[in-house]
Amino acid sequence: MTTTAYRETAGRPATAGPRGGPATRSVTRSVTRSVTRTRSAWVFLGPSLLGLAIFTVFPTAMALGMSLFDWPVFGDRTFIGLQNYQHLFDDAVFQHAILNTCLFVVLYLPLNLLVSMGLAIWVSPRIRGRGFYRVLFFIPVMTPMVANAMVWRLLFQPGGLLDSASQSVFGVPTPNFLASSGWAMPAVVVMSVWQGFGYNFLIFSAALDQVPQAQLEAADIDGASPLQRFFHITLPTITPSIFFATTMTLISSFQVFSQPYILTQGGPGDSTETLVMYVYNHGWQFLDMGIAAAAGWVLFVIIMGITAVQFAGQRKWVGYEV
Numbered sequence: 001m002t003t004t005a006y007r008e009t010a011g012r013p014a015t016a017g018p019r020g021g022p023a024t025r026s027v028t029r030s031v032t033r034s035v036t037r038t039r040s041a042w043v044f045l046g047p048s049l050l051g052l053a054i055f056t057v058f059p060t061a062m063a064l065g066m067s068l069f070d071w072p073v074f075g076d077r078t079f080i081g082l083q084n085y086q087h088l089f090d091d092a093v094f095q096h097a098i099l100n101t102c103l104f105v106v107l108y109l110p111l112n113l114l115v116s117m118g119l120a121i122w123v124s125p126r127i128r129g130r131g132f133y134r135v136l137f138f139i140p141v142m143t144p145m146v147a148n149a150m151v152w153r154l155l156f157q158p159g160g161l162l163d164s165a166s167q168s169v170f171g172v173p174t175p176n177f178l179a180s181s182g183w184a185m186p187a188v189v190v191m192s193v194w195q196g197f198g199y200n201f202l203i204f205s206a207a208l209d210q211v212p213q214a215q216l217e218a219a220d221i222d223g224a225s226p227l228q229r230f231f232h233i234t235l236p237t238i239t240p241s242i243f244f245a246t247t248m249t250l251i252s253s254f255q256v257f258s259q260p261y262i263l264t265q266g267g268p269g270d271s272t273e274t275l276v277m278y279v280y281n282h283g284w285q286f287l288d289m290g291i292a293a294a295a296g297w298v299l300f301v302i303i304m305g306i307t308a309v310q311f312a313g314q315r316k317w318v319g320y321e322v
Helices: 003-010 022-066 083-090 092-122 130-142 145-156 161-169 184-209 213-221 226-237 239-254 258-263 275-285 289-316
Strands: none
Touching: 022 289, 083 092, 083 289, 092 184, 092 239, 092 275, 130 184, 145 161, 145 184, 145 258, 184 239, 184 258, 213 226, 226 239, 239 289, 258 275, 275 289
16 A cells, blocks of 8 residues: 555544444344344233233223113113212112221231231241141132131031030120121121231241341340330331232222122121122122123222322332342
């Protein structure tokens, strides 16, 4: 190369060859990997998203539309706007269903959390046979709801095990729990706690295993009592698990159906009829899908509202490790 040609090309920027330089090839490979990962993600997410759309999003939107119609199972459908919702709040049975559902939640939620937390603390890493107890306490969750409810129905009825034990020990018969408007809902709550505490028990048991033992031992050396160690070290550490368990239990308790339906069929009277039972009765017994859809949407709004309040308030008491 001559001196003149060298001077002409020396000031020009280097240009990539036909296949590009190392930097260009690196960027191309990075983009290709990103596209491949995105496609792979959509392939794996596709079935779940399709199922979500078909079995959740579409029925929810369909129920909203049905709630605005006079929608008998057989016959013509007529658009009536918000009259179904007006009917709900004028219906004494629906009002009782809301109160019964709230009563169930108020009784069931704290009892479930206290029983599951207490047993999780008892089944500590130091206890022998903790694996056996974990399986034992989780068995009711795995047992079919119908079988559990039928067993508890036999326990609660006059002449059953509870009544016989009470008469033999105290000489006093037990009330007819399932036939009393005052005792029916507590009976449903007791059966539900026994059925469902095992799920939260496993959550709390796993959370307690993650509590730093070094901090507990240091607090013990400093003279902290067991209660002080629990409230100042253990409890703040497991607040994310408590939040999760509280949220999921609250949602499921508002959707309670099987327990009162099998034990009491909503009776005596309507003392144990819940919102989901109200939806079921109007949809499949009275064949009025418009009222059933409107009641379902009221329940949906209640659950979403309470869940939103929980998520908004978690910042004040839930501590996540960073």
